[in-house]
Amino acid sequence: MSVRVQEAAFDVAVEMAETTGGDTSIGGVAMFVGLVRDLDPHADAKTVSALTLEHYPGMTERQLESIEAEALQRWPLAATRIVHRHGRMEPGEPIVLVICCSAHREAAFEACAFLMDWLKTKAPFWKVEDTDDGPRWVEARAADDAAADRWAKPEC
């Protein structure tokens, strides 16, 4: 169980090695890295020159730990890690990293997708984009709520 909120960038290979920690019961590692895009995917597609992530220190860590604990309860995971950056980032820079290790790839994949969906809807981060028209707060996507909701329903 491992959660970090930091301004600094991260190295995926180092994070993965620390997370698996030489545990040879692990057969699969699913990872996701979110990157800053240069196009606002919402509405009118302005060019984004930079992104600043504000968060709620204290609550952020609590929320990430609670999401991670839920993943560990729902799937047979050997290790997990969430690293989320805050502060100013430029297009192409990594924002978030989720790592899920398991004996089996299905559990690793599902838990990783679950954590990303919940991060998008529950972790107290807010993005402000620097666009051609000046700074603009990113609005929450209904699609993200729908993605998170699917984990609350029984499988079809």
Next chain:
Amino acid sequence: MSVRVQEAAFDVAVEMAETTGGDTSIGGVAMFVGLVRDLDPHADAKTVSALTLEHYPGMTERQLESIEAEALQRWPLAATRIVHRHGRMEPGEPIVLVICCSAHREAAFEACAFLMDWLKTKAPFWKVEDTDDGPRWVEARAADDAAADRWAKPEC
């Protein structure tokens, strides 16, 4: 589009940087790394001291390229990479890496899971494990066939 079959280990951070290639339209990178486990997951759970992967040079690359082309057709992906090792590996070592980059995380996750399911059932690799009882060829899992089959069916 990028497929490699090699004996050498790989660095996930280097592979990810090469795959995204500074493309700032990419918002999400889903990755999967398969590792050698020290327990044979099949049958009677012998301890595995090493694994040797044999493959069919020529056909392997063709098969991986064809699987990758199918993923690129089915999902809006900005870039993909498959690196599969052959030869002798010890527990904890990486065997396979799949990277899928997309503007959206759903496409990246799905394509990555799809590629892994197909690799398990279509790529001409064969594993022989060194166990306490001597070397033993790993048998194909019915669960892997089922996992690959789900991509051929309409969603429920």
Next chain:
Amino acid sequence: MKLKYFAWVRQRAGTGSETVDVPPEVSTVAELVGWLRSRSPGLAEAFQDTTAIRCAVNQTYVEWDHPVAQNDEVAFFPPVTGG
């Protein structure tokens, strides 16, 4: 009571955090918001449309009928956009 504001709620409120003495009749989040609106034009603007605002009491998401007490940390912010 410790109040925290984030993102555009913070910008409109004109501050990221403040410590206030709330009147005794303020016992829920909704009542707190009503009282805050009367405190400054910035807060009135911040809380004009509360459908776009979420609340956490002591770092846990709550609904608008949740009770608030003098020693609570109460935070207001827009729907989150992390990841």
Next chain:
Amino acid sequence: MKLKYFAWVRQRAGTGSETVDVPPEVSTVAELVGWLRSRSPGLAEAFQDTTAIRCAVNQTYVEWDHPVAQNDEVAFFPPVTGG
């Protein structure tokens, strides 16, 4: 015809690859397997249970009724276990 064997098929056949002249009456994979069985005890053992063997002609998976010709590369192997 170029033949290739992998994994335990290779071990039982005693070789990883060989080039053979097949009789003209061998025109499908199934007929090729029948002919191979008669060539050596190792090949007979390798092809004893063909339900556990897959075939590729010119590096493409095929069924047992697929035609084979003199210049083909024909490979036999167990179900794959990569990843």
